[in-house]
Amino acid sequence: MQVSRPIRNILLIELFVPILLLTLGIYHGLMQVIYRSGVIQRTSVAGLDYYQGLTLHGVINAIVLTTFFAVAFGHATMIFYTKREPNKTATLVSMLLMVIGTGLAAAAILAGKASVLYTFYPPLKAHPAFYIGTAMLIVGSWVPYFDWIRMYLSWKREHPQESTPVAVIGTLVNFTIWFVCTLAVAYEVLVMLVPWSLGWTQEINIMLARTLFWFFGHALVYFWLLPSYIMFYTILPKLAGGKLYSGNAGRIAFFIFLILSIPIGVHHQFGDPSIGRGVKLTQSILTFGVAIPSFITAFTIAASLEYAARKRGATGLWSWIWKLPFFRKDVFLFGYLINGLILFIFGGLTGLVNASYSLNNVVHNTSFIPGHFHLTVGGPVFLAILGMSIYMLSQLTGRRIYAPVLNTIVPYLWTVGVLIFSAGLMYGGLIGEPRRTNMGLTYLNPSSEQFNPYWVVSSMLGLAGGGIMFTAGLLYFISFFGTCFRKRSAAPEIDLPVSETLHEERRVPLLDSFKPWLAIMGLIIFLTYAPAISDAINNTNRKAPPYKPTDPVPVVRK
Amino acid sequence: MLDKFERNVIITALTVSALFIFSIFYALGARRQDVSECLPYNKTYETARVEQIDAKTYQIYYVARMWNFEPAISYIPVGSEVDLFVTSLDVVHGFNVFDKNVNLMAVPGGVAKTTVTFTEPGVYKIVCHEFCGTGHQNMEAEIIVNYPRK
Numbered sequence A: 001m002q003v004s005r006p007i008r009n010i011l012l013i014e015l016f017v018p019i020l021l022l023t024l025g026i027y028h029g030l031m032q033v034i035y036r037s038g039v040i041q042r043t044s045v046a047g048l049d050y051y052q053g054l055t056l057h058g059v060i061n062a063i064v065l066t067t068f069f070a071v072a073f074g075h076a077t078m079i080f081y082t083k084r085e086p087n088k089t090a091t092l093v094s095m096l097l098m099v100i101g102t103g104l105a106a107a108a109i110l111a112g113k114a115s116v117l118y119t120f121y122p123p124l125k126a127h128p129a130f131y132i133g134t135a136m137l138i139v140g141s142w143v144p145y146f147d148w149i150r151m152y153l154s155w156k157r158e159h160p161q162e163s164t165p166v167a168v169i170g171t172l173v174n175f176t177i178w179f180v181c182t183l184a185v186a187y188e189v190l191v192m193l194v195p196w197s198l199g200w201t202q203e204i205n206i207m208l209a210r211t212l213f214w215f216f217g218h219a220l221v222y223f224w225l226l227p228s229y230i231m232f233y234t235i236l237p238k239l240a241g242g243k244l245y246s247g248n249a250g251r252i253a254f255f256i257f258l259i260l261s262i263p264i265g266v267h268h269q270f271g272d273p274s275i276g277r278g279v280k281l282t283q284s285i286l287t288f289g290v291a292i293p294s295f296i297t298a299f300t301i302a303a304s305l306e307y308a309a310r311k312r313g314a315t316g317l318w319s320w321i322w323k324l325p326f327f328r329k330d331v332f333l334f335g336y337l338i339n340g341l342i343l344f345i346f347g348g349l350t351g352l353v354n355a356s357y358s359l360n361n362v363v364h365n366t367s368f369i370p371g372h373f374h375l376t377v378g379g380p381v382f383l384a385i386l387g388m389s390i391y392m393l394s395q396l397t398g399r400r401i402y403a404p405v406l407n408t409i410v411p412y413l414w415t416v417g418v419l420i421f422s423a424g425l426m427y428g429g430l431i432g433e434p435r436r437t438n439m440g441l442t443y444l445n446p447s448s449e450q451f452n453p454y455w456v457v458s459s460m461l462g463l464a465g466g467g468i469m470f471t472a473g474l475l476y477f478i479s480f481f482g483t484c485f486r487k488r489s490a491a492p493e494i495d496l497p498v499s500e501t502l503h504e505e506r507r508v509p510l511l512d513s514f515k516p517w518l519a520i521m522g523l524i525i526f527l528t529y530a531p532a533i534s535d536a537i538n539n540t541n542r543k544a545p546p547y548k549p550t551d552p553v554p555v556v557r558k
Numbered sequence B: 001m002l003d004k005f006e007r008n009v010i011i012t013a014l015t016v017s018a019l020f021i022f023s024i025f026y027a028l029g030a031r032r033q034d035v036s037e038c039l040p041y042n043k044t045y046e047t048a049r050v051e052q053i054d055a056k057t058y059q060i061y062y063v064a065r066m067w068n069f070e071p072a073i074s075y076i077p078v079g080s081e082v083d084l085f086v087t088s089l090d091v092v093h094g095f096n097v098f099d100k101n102v103n104l105m106a107v108p109g110g111v112a113k114t115t116v117t118f119t120e121p122g123v124y125k126i127v128c129h130e131f132c133g134t135g136h137q138n139m140e141a142e143i144i145v146n147y148p149r150k
């Protein structure tokens, strides 16, 4: 369908800006594996310090790219399925807030005043511009949410008897989770960190800040993931040439995510003091609850793919897989999505390891963790973002994709790379290799007293895989930016592939209404987080002043 | 609404999850694998020290700072049960003891605690695994079990 020109341009900016920044993010991904394997033994390269670059890597890849994309793709699904356009001013304001916020945060990091990593744990202190920029990015991403609610309600009034499309449910669920979870981090940033970093307040409660951060932090990973899930349910079966096995399975999955995404954040704090074991164990178990929608999805999508393959004439218990449209330029998006799914099998299983309460002691904060999440956020999330970004770029500009062969092989190459990379990091993690560490200076430096030969093999595997990932990234950039420079050859539009459901499905009122689910969500969050927050407040008897990452003496107010 | 396959899959998913959750409780109960204890904080945790409670029981109070742990080296006889208390006097640090599945966070204003038994002699390295500033990659400590005898 046609989209008005201003909206089209805003969407294009929202797709283009993060991919442009991603060049920097990917560059430093490669640098990290080089430093960590001890190939270079330096604090910085080309003016970028390891931890400064790691901050860029985390912020750009995991916050900026994912948030911009969720907004742009959210717009696309809402426009396409409700046949309505968002409010132009609101869309513009949202985009400006996000772009300016990103600019502020990036400037602070590049100036070397915010090397605090993307989790910005206090009492490490960043420049206030970093906090304010991040807050603007988040607030900017709230704006369209309210606009989409309006579009949804107006669509509903016109179609009272119809089930809401799965993609619309998915987008609204995702942004509801996002809105609720970011309230906590907004409190952390705006009420605690900004005044403290400006020197207006002296000291803050660090355990409270961490607990608020992780209220947001785990839900964040579902905010990354749900756009991919929307594509798996509504787009992938169609690309494979089949139908969606069950639309209601998708609705159930999304609503379970709504109620369980937030009340499990303490599973990132098993090693923290001040929080009771009961809270930790409860949230560990709830984490297994949120694995259920992923099991449902795995089955539903596998069934849909098998149906598609059999329709193409496949037979056999497993051999049907080879009938799927791999390596086909015309359905390149299939390659991005299917590779993401394959990676997510490993990403999901290793995630269960992390979530398993005392088993977490083996892996917490070791390189096992980045090994795991490059299989999730660097797997289905990243590949779906890349594939859909270039797909939308091509449609919204009316330009054909440049170097389509490169674009088609990118996801396969990335998958090979990331599997090697993650195998290395996870193996290293199991033998104690720490994450977030410039190991080239000490542990992987043969001339250092702290040299540890055990981590040579694991970090070399990381280097090999990282090199392949970097190459895949380069090929993608050629295709993406090449497309920008082509001549228009078709009318601009948004046209998403739509998977029909296999069976006729009646409207199930419970699966087409947000209210009961929102009530359960509120209740569970309250029951799990009231004790966590009260523990953090009551068991912490000393507050902390700000520290610069370079200096063991606190910043004193003057 | 549900067909046969969907029902089977849901049952399988629930069974597998139940199995995982059972394993957590098994590790917790039968194998005594637990996460950090939750203690209210007080000033005494700010003094780094090793205390001997009896022949086979020790307590080590770790204080993390940018960029070292105190005590940097502690000597413990083989077979001892050791309570580890960890706090920080500046920023957040990590605390990971090799081969021992001890994995704690040193957070200012809070104290993490776990108990571990050293049945094998050796040098157990402790590495800081949370970014704590520009000296983070230097931050290590050691527990020396049984050698050299002190």
Ligand code: HEM
Pocket: A026, A028, A029, A030, A032, A033, A036, A054, A055, A057, A058, A061, A062, A117, A118, A119, A370, A374, A377, A378, A382, A434, A435, A436, A437, A438, A462, A465, A466, A467, A469, A470, A473
């Ligand atoms: C060329 C591709 C990439 C390579 C070689 C790479 C490599 C790495 C390495 C080695 C680390 C760990 C550094 C450390 O803990 O010291 C890391 C961290 C991280 N990566 Fe990547 N990465 C790549 C792409 C990506 C992508 C595409 C994403 C997300 C979309 C991503 C998200 C992250 C995040 C969130 C962290 C954690 C940062 C932190 O601990 O603060 N990476 N990456």
Ligand SMILES: [Cu+2]
Pocket: A217, A218, A221, A264, A265, A267, A268
């Ligand atoms: Cu999590």
Ligand SMILES: [Cu+2]
Pocket: B093, B094, B128, B129, B130, B131, B132, B133, B135, B136, B137, B139
């Ligand atoms: Cu450290």
